[in-house]
Amino acid sequence: MKRNVLIIGAGGVAQVVAHKCAQNNDVLGEIHIASRTLSKCEAILETVRDKAAMKTDGVLKAHQVDAMDSAAVAALIRDTGAQIVINVGSAFVNMTVLDACLETGAAYIDTAIHEDPAKICEIPPWYGNYEWKKRDLCAERGVTAILGAGFDPGVVNAFARFAIDRMDEVKSIDIVDINAGSHGKYFATNFDPEINFREFTGTVYYWEDQQWKETRMFESGRDWDLPVVGTQRAYQSGHDEVHSLATNYPQADVRFWMGFGEHYINVFTVLQNLGLLSEQPVTTAEGQKVVPLKLVKAVLPDPASLAPDYTGKTCIGDLVKGVKDGEEVEIFVYNVADHKDAYEEVGSQGISYTAGVPPVAAAMLVATGEWDAGTMKNVEEMDPKPFFTLLDGMGLPTRIKDAQGDRPWNA
Numbered sequence: 001m002k003r004n005v006l007i008i009g010a011g012g013v014a015q016v017v018a019h020k021c022a023q024n025n026d027v028l029g030e031i032h033i034a035s036r037t038l039s040k041c042e043a044i045l046e047t048v049r050d051k052a053a054m055k056t057d058g059v060l061k062a063h064q065v066d067a068m069d070s071a072a073v074a075a076l077i078r079d080t081g082a083q084i085v086i087n088v089g090s091a092f093v094n095m096t097v098l099d100a101c102l103e104t105g106a107a108y109i110d111t112a113i114h115e116d117p118a119k120i121c122e123i124p125p126w127y128g129n130y131e132w133k134k135r136d137l138c139a140e141r142g143v144t145a146i147l148g149a150g151f152d153p154g155v156v157n158a159f160a161r162f163a164i165d166r167m168d169e170v171k172s173i174d175i176v177d178i179n180a181g182s183h184g185k186y187f188a189t190n191f192d193p194e195i196n197f198r199e200f201t202g203t204v205y206y207w208e209d210q211q212w213k214e215t216r217m218f219e220s221g222r223d224w225d226l227p228v229v230g231t232q233r234a235y236q237s238g239h240d241e242v243h244s245l246a247t248n249y250p251q252a253d254v255r256f257w258m259g260f261g262e263h264y265i266n267v268f269t270v271l272q273n274l275g276l277l278s279e280q281p282v283t284t285a286e287g288q289k290v291v292p293l294k295l296v297k298a299v300l301p302d303p304a305s306l307a308p309d310y311t312g313k314t315c316i317g318d319l320v321k322g323v324k325d326g327e328e329v330e331i332f333v334y335n336v337a338d339h340k341d342a343y344e345e346v347g348s349q350g351i352s353y354t355a356g357v358p359p360v361a362a363a364m365l366v367a368t369g370e371w372d373a374g375t376m377k378n379v380e381e382m383d384p385k386p387f388f389t390l391l392d393g394m395g396l397p398t399r400i401k402d403a404q405g406d407r408p409w410n411a
Contacts, residue, residue, distance in 0.1 A: 001367060001368060001369060002083040002372065003028070003030070004028070004029040004030040004081050004083050005021050005028050005029065005085075005363060006034060006076065006082035007021065007032065007086050008085060008097055009090070010035035012191065012304040012352035013088045013352045013356040014033065014035070014088045014089075014356070015304065015346065015356070016342075016355070017088055017360055018031065018033055018044050018047075019048055019345070019347075020346070020356065020394060023053050024055060024394075025058045027367050027368065028084070029058065030081070031058070031060050032076075032080045032082060033045065034062070035064070035065070035067070042062045045060055047346075047347050053346075061080075063076055067090075067093035068093055069096065073096060074100040077100060078104060083105075083107060084366055085101050085106050085109065086109045086360070087108065087109065088110075088359065090192065090195070091195055094114035094130065094131065095114050095134075099134075102137055107363075107366045108144070108145040109359050110147060111148060111150030111355055111359055112148065112195075113126045113131065113147075113240045113243070117279065120202040121198070121203050121205075124205045124246075125244070125247055126243045127240075127247075131145070131376065135376040139374070139375040143374070143376075144366055144375065145377070146373075146382070147379070148240055148378060150354075150355040150359060153241035153379065154241075154362075154379050155316075155358050155391065156177075157241050157245065157379035158388065159175075159317060159384075160175075160245055160249070160318050161379075162384045162398075163322075163331040164249065164252075164322065165384075167323060168324050168325065169323040170252045170320060171252060171321045172322075173245055173252050173253070173254045173318055173319075174256075174257060175241060175242075175316075176224050176226065176259075176315075176317055177259065177316045178226060178316065179259060180229035180230075180259070181310055181311060181312030181314065181339045182312050183309060183349070187263070187267045188300055189300065189303060191355070192303065197293060197296070198279065200268065204217055204237055204238040205243075206242060206253075206254065207246035208253045212246075218265055218269075222234065224257070226317070227315060227334060229314075233259060233260070236257055237257065238256070239258075241256065245380060252322075276292045278291075278292045303349070304348070307339075307343045311339055312338075314339075315335075316337075317333055329402070329403070331401070331402045332400065332401040332402070333398065333400050333409065334399055335354070335391075335396050335398055335399070341395075345395065353395070353396075354396065357396050362387070371386075385410075388410070392408075
């Protein structure tokens with residue numbers, strides 16, 4: 001059994017992770033959190049104490065570390081005795097944190113694919129460009145690495161696996177992410193603006209007819225009639241989970257759809273057309289070098305600041321189509337989360353909540369041995385049932401909707 005957790009990162013998702021680790025520290029043991037800014041880590045731990053979230057008495061400690069420095073991360077892993085690392089820092093630090101886990105033997109869990117700050121939307125499959133290159137080394141050293149264990153990627157990968165396991169043949173996987181909530185700001189992103197915009201400024205890759213195809217952001221949209229949130233417009237987007245699902249289920253079409261309102265699209269379009277979403281530096285008339293995307297990030301609201309006034313719900317799920325006993329079937333596996341409920345429980349908005357709860361569930365399964373694979377795995381390669389069981393009790397219940405009706409996954 002593995003014990004003691006080191007959380008890398010100090011944003012909105014890290015706050016959820018810290019609270020959920022505290023609520024389950026009887027399983028996870030000591031809880032450590034680290035980022036470049038010690039005060040941010042200490043502020044998160046203060047919210048944990050304010051909510052009296054610790055299930056049992058134990059260690060709850062903040063640390064400073066540059067996660068881009070693999071040796072420093074490895075030293076911190078050794079100093080804390082952490083056997084599980086939950087990386088919810090920037091996607092730019094994945095590989096250095098993974099290398100630290102490979103050096104120390106700690107299990108590694110992340111919530112997104114690694115990104116190179118100098119590149120936008122690389123040629124797929126993205127996992128193949130970075131994390132998967134370390135797969136053999138993980139197996140050789142017996143290091144567990146669970147990739148993309150947030151919600152999307154993460155829970156939606158498990159949704160796909162669960163639906164496919166109920167079929168004889170899978171034909172398509174459409175992942176739909178709808179945030180029907182309102183934060184009350186003129187314009188804001190629900191997570192790191194830099195990462196958010198980078199997802200949407202490049203080519204949209206999707207898997208269809210057993211080959212990669214391309215479109216542009218906001219070119220391919222459709223209305224989805226979903227439980228609780230009703231009919232919502234969503235657009236085909238490039239996203240992490242398409243890359244692993246297309247590899248593990250190459251016979252299926254795999255697409256990702258995200259909901260956007262007209263206001264978001266208008267603001268995004270203006271920013272992009274003005275060149276303000278570029279990751280490449282420009283020089284001002286005064287001779288200063290500025291990265292436009294980082295400037296936009298600096299002037300937008302911190303996603304964590306949205307939580308107190310956020311209302312409404314999210315609906316995220318997979319519509320999976322296939323064949324069972326010679327008949328065409330379709331199953332929608334999904335979750336609905338509430339922004340206000342998330343804030344009352346952990347002080348975060350619903351997007352951070354849906355992203356932060358699953359890696360803690362994954363860590364618990366690693367701790368107990370059920371997901372302690374001793375190699376690198378994407379979530380769809382793991383048994384989804386114990387994952388769903390934990391998520392049900394941690395605030396993210398899974399439901400299915402098919403020809404037999406709408407019900408809990410295990411009903």
